[in-house]
Amino acid sequence: MLASRLRITNSPSTSLSLPSPTHAFPRLRTTYTSNIASPSSTPEDAVPLALILNSTAMSLPQVLRDLEVDWTQSLVDKTLKRLWNHAPKAVQFFQALTGLPHYTPSVSSFDHAIDLAARLRDYKTAWRFVAQMRALRLGPTPKTLAIIAERYVSAGKPDRAIQLFLSMHKHGCRQDLTSFNTILDILCKSGRVEMAYNNLFKVFKGRFRADSVSYNIIANGWCLRKRTPRALEVLKDMVERGLTPSSTTYNIMLNGFFKSGQIDEAWKFFLQMKKRKCVIDVVTYTTLVHGLGIAGEIRRARNVFNEMMRKGILPSIATYNALIQVMCKKDSVDNALIVFDDMLREGYVPNITTYNVVIRGLCHSGYMDKAMDFMSRMHQDRCKPNVQTFNVVIRYLCAAGEIEKGLHLFENMGSEGDCFPNLDTYNILINSMFVRKKANDLVVAGKLLIEMIERGFLPRRDTSSSRHPGKYLQCKYALHYYYREQLWKSKSNKSSAIELPIAGLRYQI
Numbered sequence: 001m002l003a004s005r006l007r008i009t010n011s012p013s014t015s016l017s018l019p020s021p022t023h024a025f026p027r028l029r030t031t032y033t034s035n036i037a038s039p040s041s042t043p044e045d046a047v048p049l050a051l052i053l054n055s056t057a058m059s060l061p062q063v064l065r066d067l068e069v070d071w072t073q074s075l076v077d078k079t080l081k082r083l084w085n086h087a088p089k090a091v092q093f094f095q096a097l098t099g100l101p102h103y104t105p106s107v108s109s110f111d112h113a114i115d116l117a118a119r120l121r122d123y124k125t126a127w128r129f130v131a132q133m134r135a136l137r138l139g140p141t142p143k144t145l146a147i148i149a150e151r152y153v154s155a156g157k158p159d160r161a162i163q164l165f166l167s168m169h170k171h172g173c174r175q176d177l178t179s180f181n182t183i184l185d186i187l188c189k190s191g192r193v194e195m196a197y198n199n200l201f202k203v204f205k206g207r208f209r210a211d212s213v214s215y216n217i218i219a220n221g222w223c224l225r226k227r228t229p230r231a232l233e234v235l236k237d238m239v240e241r242g243l244t245p246s247s248t249t250y251n252i253m254l255n256g257f258f259k260s261g262q263i264d265e266a267w268k269f270f271l272q273m274k275k276r277k278c279v280i281d282v283v284t285y286t287t288l289v290h291g292l293g294i295a296g297e298i299r300r301a302r303n304v305f306n307e308m309m310r311k312g313i314l315p316s317i318a319t320y321n322a323l324i325q326v327m328c329k330k331d332s333v334d335n336a337l338i339v340f341d342d343m344l345r346e347g348y349v350p351n352i353t354t355y356n357v358v359i360r361g362l363c364h365s366g367y368m369d370k371a372m373d374f375m376s377r378m379h380q381d382r383c384k385p386n387v388q389t390f391n392v393v394i395r396y397l398c399a400a401g402e403i404e405k406g407l408h409l410f411e412n413m414g415s416e417g418d419c420f421p422n423l424d425t426y427n428i429l430i431n432s433m434f435v436r437k438k439a440n441d442l443v444v445a446g447k448l449l450i451e452m453i454e455r456g457f458l459p460r461r462d463t464s465s466s467r468h469p470g471k472y473l474q475c476k477y478a479l480h481y482y483y484r485e486q487l488w489k490s491k492s493n494k495s496s497a498i499e500l501p502i503a504g505l506r507y508q509i
């Protein structure tokens with residue numbers, strides 16, 4: 001058994017946060033984020049991408065006209081995904097492309113572009129794309145409106161998302177059970193279960209004939225808020241209305257108990273599932289392995305893993321990822337690597353999450369060289385590092401004082417055209433510059449800040465807001481040193497004002 005081969009250690013726990021096993025109820029929409037490993041670059045699209053990146057808003061239309069490229073739906077979608085962390089350029093590209101005489105955009109390309117524009121909070125452009133869809137009789141589809149609704153919620157505008165759902169018919173989309181479940185899911189996963197429950201579920205569950213998916217979404221929303229008694233009330237209401245809880249329902253409750261720190265209640269709930277002969281599947285066991293492990297119950301987590309194997313339930317990649325993660329966090333990275341090797345011997349191919357969990361564990365244990373080796377071997381499994389992989393390694397390099405190595409890795413992120421830095425990457429590096437405070441660090445911080453904003457990332461409130469004066473001053477100092485350097489290089493004595501969308505910051509130099 002696996003347990004007999006692992007060494008028990010008393011290494012201290014860490015506060016690293018990694019994703020828990022996903023729930024089994026179906027995803028209602030797909031968000032196009034850089035968390036998903038991008039497709040590998042190919043010669044036919046690498047050149048267009050480079051030309052797009054090096055163009056300006058004025059020159060881009062001519063660049064696209066001069067390119068002898070068949071802009072298929074697949075190629076356009078792939079290009080927009082690769083430019084995900086370069087959102088302003090992606091929107092410029094799509095706007096220029098729709099101006100070409102022989103190009104007709106697809107629904108999926110419009111959805112990507114709308115998502116990008118709404119992420120930049122450029123709702124005017126997003127709705128302009130929607131108008132173009134209507135003119136071409138391509139939509140908008142319910143999925144298109146769900147994308148906008150989700151961006152409203154993430155921007156702190158849930159009321160606008162609800163209003164959009166209620167006015168779907170004005171955009172040519174019929175409200176139905178699927179769209180009802182979608183808006184519930186968006187609100188609950190953003191932590192607004194009270195709004196979802198009181199403003200929508202209680203009011204419209206009869207009209208849309210709420211099904212088990214609807215109840216699962218609300219129960220999961222309460223669990224995410226660590227309010228398991230409310231989730232149990234939803235489960236009771238579900239049964240009273242003649243709906244049969246599924247394995248998904250029970251897995252949601254089980255995970256909810258673990259998230260709330262109710263380890264004993266979670267175990268009792270699992271035993272009740274056995275007693276009532278509920279379907280206990282790989283998701284159930286994965287939830288147990290992860291929940292027990294995060295609680296520090298490593299031995300019990302391993303026992304559950306072994307029990308699953310004895311019962312003939314094959315672990316999934318997510319199960320192995322959960323076990324590796326808890327080993328890294330609560331046991332030792334050496335034991336985690338034993339599980340990793342066992343997974344390979346069983347014929348499983350590691351995915352991006354597997355590698356990110358292992359690399360994080362190696363970095364946290366100080367094995368930076370080994371972490372870099374794992375980044376290199378990812379390509380052997382056709383699993384390219386994504387932005388989270390780079391962020392983990394850059395963060396630990398900077399924390400160890402190896403900022404130059406972190407900057408070198410940062411410079412190489414976009415070398416293959418499909419992994420550009422995100423807001424977290426810039427924050428890690430900018431904050432590191434202010435911790436070290438070497439002669440040129442503040443100039444570099446200023447350059448990074450300008451580049452970050454040009455790529456469509458507005459500093460978070462805790463990075464630049466005047467409510468947090470330390471961080472706010474960091475932004476001002478970074479801009480001061482950067483622009484002072486630029487003026488010195490140009491030997492100019494002219495004064496100029498720079499206005500950037502950082503909490504209304506206007507800087508005079």
